[in-house]
Amino acid sequence: GNSVTQMEGPVTLSEEAFLTINCTYTATGYPSLFWYVQYPGEGLQLLLKATKADDKGSNKGFEATYRKETTSFHLEKGSVQVSDSAVYFCALSTGGGNKLTFGTGTQLKVEL
Amino acid sequence: GAVVSQHPSRVICKSGTSVKIECRSLDFQATTMFWYRQFPKKSLMLMATSNEGSKATYEQGVEKDKFLINHASLTLSTLTVTSAHPEDSSFYICSAATSGRIDEQYFGPGTRLTVT
Numbered sequence: 001g002n003s004v005t006q007m008e009g010p011v012t013l014s015e016e017a018f019l020t021i022n023c024t025y026t027a028t029g030y031p032s033l034f035w036y037v038q039y040p041g042e043g044l045q046l047l048l049k050a051t052k053a054d055d056k057g058s059n060k061g062f063e064a065t066y067r068k069e070t071t072s073f074h075l076e077k078g079s080v081q082v083s084d085s086a087v088y089f090c091a092l093s094t095g096g097g098n099k100l101t102f103g104t105g106t107q108l109k110v111e112l
Numbered sequence: 113g114a115v116v117s118q119h120p121s122r123v124i125c126k127s128g129t130s131v132k133i134e135c136r137s138l139d140f141q142a143t144t145m146f147w148y149r150q151f152p153k154k155s156l157m158l159m160a161t162s163n164e165g166s167k168a169t170y171e172q173g174v175e176k177d178k179f180l181i182n183h184a185s186l187t188l189s190t191l192t193v194t195s196a197h198p199e200d201s202s203f204y205i206c207s208a209a210t211s212g213r214i215d216e217q218y219f220g221p222g223t224r225l226t227v228t
Contacts, residue, residue, distance in 0.1 A: 004155070034215070043116055043205070043219035089156070100217075102156040 002027045006103035021075040021106045023090035031092040033073040038087045080110045114140045116208050118220035133191045133223045135206030141186035142208030150203040196227040
């Protein structure tokens with residue numbers, strides 16, 4: 001079956017630090033990969049996605065590259081801000097439809 | 113962007129009672145709504161998928177008689193936890209979609225259910 005593994009948090013960084021949140025997956029077929037972000041008190045929002053190997057998704061300074069050889073989709077940002085503090089979920093989908101398989105989420109705390 | 117609300121945000125109920133959670137799409141019509149459950153430090157687990165006007169499709173292992181889902185209109189779906197027990201305590205999240213595109217699925221902020 002499908003599964004997603006994320007690094008455990010919380011991750012605490014100083015403002016302007018470099019961010020990496022690791023995500024690896026196992027899937028049948030060729031999955032599409034997603035990062036969702038959940039700000040306090042709000043619902044999950046799609047941050048970025050990649051639908052095939054070597055694709056790079058990017059949004060709001062965040063990037064993630066679909067690495068088929070390592071079955072990974074690590075989230076990176078060069079310089080985090082306090083406003084990036086949130087919970088980040090890696091997810092995948094296979095075979096069309098709307099079913100998502102999520103990781104456990106990683107809480108990011110950015111301090112001044 | 114599209115907004116999905118959930119009500120209540122938190123609820124405490126006694127064991128043996130039933131509790132209803134509402135999920136509303138505020139500014140769009142949702143042909144499909146999804147209900148997820150999240151345990152502490154665990155992934156979101158899809159419980160069921162519902163299409164407006166038809167019966168929900170439950171994931172394997174989810175008791176359909178315990179978790180009643182109704183999607184009576186294009187803007188409202190409800191999840192009723194019947195005869196709740198402490199093990200039903202969890203964070204319940206809904207999402208709504210207007211199309212078959214997975215990146216057009218919008219999530220509610222979740223409901224924290226505590227059964228005492």
